[in-house]
Structure formats: structure tokens, C-alpha cells
Amino acid sequence: MDLEAVSVASGWPLSVLGDASKSPIIARDVAEFLDFVCHGSHARGQMCVLAEGIDRLNLSASAPENLLQACASKLSAADAVLEAIDQDDEGAEVDCLDGQLYWWPAGERHREEVLGGDMRSKLLRFREFSASEVGSYVAELKRSRRCPHPSSGEHTDTLTTADVKDLCPQLPLFDRGHAFVGAANAGICLHVDQAWWSNIAKNFLGHKIVAVWGPDSDVLKTCGGELFRRPLSAVQERALSTARSVALLRPKDVASFSGGLPHATLVVGSELNLTFYESFLNWNCENLELLLKGARRSRDQAWWQNNMSAGHLKTVLEDIRRVAANERTRSVETEAFWQALCARQPDAVAAPDPDAGRRARGGLLEIAHNFGRKQDLQTISVDVRVQCTGNEEVGDFETPEQNGSAHSSHLTQARSLQA
Ligand SMILES: O=C(O)CCC(=O)C(=O)O
Numbered sequence: 539m540d541l542e543a544v545s546v547a548s549g550w551p552l553s554v555l556g557d558a559s560k561s562p563i564i565a566r567d568v569a570e571f572l573d574f575v576c577h578g579s580h581a582r583g584q585m586c587v588l589a590e591g592i593d594r595l596n597l598s599a600s601a602p603e604n605l606l607q608a609c610a611s612k613l614s615a616a617d618a619v620l621e622a623i624d625q626d627d628e629g630a631e632v633d634c635l636d637g638q639l640y641w642w643p644a645g646e647r648h649r650e651e652v653l654g655g656d657m658r659s660k661l662l663r664f665r666e667f668s669a670s671e672v673g674s675y676v677a678e679l680k681r682s683r684r685c686p687h688p689s690s691g692e693h694t695d696t697l698t699t700a701d702v703k704d705l706c707p708q709l710p711l712f713d714r715g716h717a718f719v720g721a722a723n724a725g726i727c728l729h730v731d732q733a734w735w736s737n738i739a740k741n742f743l744g745h746k747i748v749a750v751w752g753p754d755s756d757v758l759k760t761c762g763g764e765l766f767r768r769p770l771s772a773v774q775e776r777a778l779s780t781a782r783s784v785a786l787l788r789p790k791d792v793a794s795f796s797g798g799l800p801h802a803t804l805v806v807g808s809e810l811n812l813t814f815y816e817s818f819l820n821w822n823c824e825n826l827e828l829l830l831k832g833a834r835r836s837r838d839q840a841w842w843q844n845n846m847s848a849g850h851l852k853t854v855l856e857d858i859r860r861v862a863a864n865e866r867t868r869s870v871e872t873e874a875f876w877q878a879l880c881a882r883q884p885d886a887v888a889a890p891d892p893d894a895g896r897r898a899r900g901g902l903l904e905i906a907h908n909f910g911r912k913q914d915l916q917t918i919s920v921d922v923r924v925q926c927t928g929n930e931e932v933g934d935f936e937t938p939e940q941n942g943s944a945h946s947s948h949l950t951q952a953r954s955l956q957a
């Protein structure tokens with residue numbers, strides 16, 4: 539599809555789709571893309587695309603074959619996911635599926651959700667009442683039960699067998715995520731994610747346009763919760779003209795951007811779109827600041843800018859702190875991240891953690907060991923203990939425990955509440 543055809547199909551102005559100042563960073567190779575993922579700032583609306591990334595990252599066999607086939611052979615998201623579920627009864631690899639089912643009444647920009655019962659019953663009920671031209675969007679599609687991941691063993695409900703996560707060094711947060719399925723004129727309404735962390739979109743099938751706005755944008759006030767499909771309102775057109783990044787994802791492209799900034803998508807073209815998402819936080823302090831800013835916002839707003847529950851947020855922040863405490867000895871970047879984390883953790887969610895002081899000391903002993911600066915240890919150690927816990931107790935040296943897989947279960951819970 540060329541940009542002109544995309545503009546006609548979506549209603550997104552060609553002046554926006556073709557605006558070079560909004561085009562994403564196109565990674566030249568896998569290393570450049572992974573560098574953006576692991577180290578880049580995503581906090582100002584930057585986006586990076588690795589064209590044909592699914593093949594180049596060796597992920598083409600990572601999605602369930604019967605879901606791919608169902609999406610390739612059906613015209614609606616609801617039909618495709620129903621087919622994948624029903625094939626499962628005959629022993630195919632898609633386990634029982636779970637997810638949200640959205641649809642838009644004719645001429646409406648705000649979505650409706652099919653509620654109650656399991657995924658299959660939602661799909662059947664939707665099919666019965668909806669006319670074929672009513673667009674549906676299946677969001678956050680995943681297994682209804684967690685099971686051990688084939689390579690890492692972690693308990694996860696993702697449908698993929700390998701992810702960008704497997705190609706990255708340890709990052710503070712990584713969730714293997716879930717999938718979205720939709721036909722033309724469906725997509726995600728303008729929103730920010732519940733947790734303000736970064737996304738990786740693996741666009742397995744079909745075409746999708748994505749817009750991301752910068753942190754100072756007011757688009758959530760003017761267009762929050764709206765699907766950006768034709769005919770666009772004048773307010774939507776104006777909003778799109780202020781987007782920071784706008785990208786057309788073609789089949790097999792992989793993109794990364796922050797879900798902590800306003801973003802909206804729309805499927806275009808005649809094929810069904812299937813995108814798998816992963817979520818993560820990297821070592822770049824700007825992304826940490828964004829996540830913590832999101833953690834401080836109030837929790838009582840409309841879905842498109844709502845926060846996750848205090849309990850989930852707390853476990854996410856504990857996870858970050860646990861990983862950061864173990865990893866910060868590796869580079870200047872991880873050390874800066876740790877310092878920023880200790881300095882900025884919001885009071886509202888700061889959990890008293892009796893072990894943080896000991897972990898901090900363990901990490902500092904490693905730094906001292908690595909750099910031969912043992913004489914500085916006592917001073918730094920006291921500073922860090924005070925910042926992190928306010929606890930003066932000096933514990934014995936303890937090797938920081940390795941980051942296990944336990945943390946991803948909290949994350950998956952938190953992620954599943956995301957809009
Ligand atoms: O429709 C999409 O691809 C975007 C999904 C999304 O925004 C999310 O996962 O939070």
C-alpha cells in the first residue's frame with residue numbers, strides 16, 4: 539500500500555502520513571533497533587521501526603500457526619479468533635484464549651465492549667447480533683491460563699514462543715504481552731497505557747498506522763477514547779497534525795514507542811491485521827521518569843488515561859527496584875538509573891523494603907570490587923541506604939539474588955488491566 543492509498547482508506551491526511559518530521563527512525567539493522575529498545579529515550583514520542591523486523595529478528599515462527607492462518611483466511615477479527623479457538627478443540631496449539639472484544643456502532647468514534655463470559659461466548663454473541671459491516675477489534679489476546687514459557691520457563695500467558703525480550707540483555711521490566719486482531723477501520727482508540735512504559739509492536743499480518751504524541755500534548759483532552767477513522771473530525775485532523783511520530787507498519791515490520799504517551803492506531807488495507815505487543819522499561823532515565831510520572835497521576839479518570847491500581851503499581855515498582863539493584867553494577871547507565879530510581883520513587887507507592895539497604899550494599903561491594911575503589915565504599919553505601927530506605931542498619935554482604943521469573947506474573951496482571 540502506498541501512502542496515498544492509506545490516506546484515502548483511513549482519512550488520515552497525506553500531509554500527516556508523508557510529513558518527514560513525523561516519520562519514525564528507520565533502523566538500518568537489528569543492532570540499531572535493539573539499541574533503541576535497550577538504551578534509547580522513548581519519552582518524547584520517538585518511534586523506531588525495523589522494516590521486515592519479524593524475519594530479521596528471527597521471530598517468524600514465534601506466533602501460533604493456526605492463529606496466523608485463521609487471520610490470513612478470514613475477513614473479520616471475530617471470525618478469525620473464533621476459528622483459532624475452535625481449532626484448538628481439535629488439539630491445535632492455541633490453548634483456550636482470552637481477551638477483550640470491542641466494536642463500533644456505525645458513525646461512532648467511541649467503542650463498545652462485549653462483556654461477560656469467556657472469549658468464545660463473547661465472539662459468538664457478537665457474531666449473532668452484529669451485521670457483517672460492524673468492525674470488531676480483539677485486544678489483549680492471550681492464553682486464558684499461564685503456562686511455562688518454552689525457553690525461559692517463566693509463567694506467562696503470551697501466545698508467542700520467542701520475543702524481542704529473548705534478544706535483549708536484562709532490562710528493568712519486560713512483559714511478553716499479547717496480541718491485537720482487527721480489520722480495516724478498527725484499531726485502538728487514542729489513549730495512554732495504564733503503566734507508562736515502552737512497547738514493541740510486532741506487526742505479523744496486514745497494515746496498521748500508528749500515531750504517537752509528545753508528553754506536552756493535550757490530545758487526550760480533545761480526542762481521548764476516540765477511534766481515528768474516516769471521516770475524521772476537524773479536531774482529530776488538527777490533533778494528528780500535532781503528532782510527534784506517525785508510521786505505517788507493513789506486514790512483518792517491528793516498531794518500538796512508549797505506551798506512556800498518547801497513541802492511537804488504525805488498521806488499513808484488505809487483509810486482517812495481527813500485531814503482537816511486548817512491554818518493557820529500559821535503562822534510559824527519561825523513560826523511568828515517564829513511568830514514575832505516570833505512577834503519580836490520579837487513578838479516577840476515564841479509561842483512556844486511567845491508572846493501574848495502587849497494588850499493581852507497587853508490585854511493578856518493586857520489580858523495577860529488584861532488577862535495578864541487581865544490574866546497576868554493569869554500566870554507568872544502570873548506575874544512573876538506580877540513582878534516579880532511589881531519588882524519584884513517589885511517596886504514594888514507595889513500599890518499605892527492609893532488604894533494599896542490604897541489596898544496595900551488595901551492589902556497591904561489586905562496584906568496589908570491579909573498579910578497585912574499596913576505600914569509597916563506606917561513604918557511598920551510607921548515601922544509598924539513606925536514599926533508598928532511610929534504614930541505618932548495616933547488614934552483611936549478600937550477593938544480589940538473580941532476577942527470577944516471578945516478577946513477570948505481577949506484570950502480566952498489571953498489563954492485563956491496561957486499556
Ligand atoms: O492497536 C494497537 O496496535 C495498539 C495497542 C496498544 O495501544 C496497547 O497495547 O496498549
Ligand SMILES: [Fe+2]
Binds near residue numbers: 726729731797801
Ligand atoms: Fe496502548
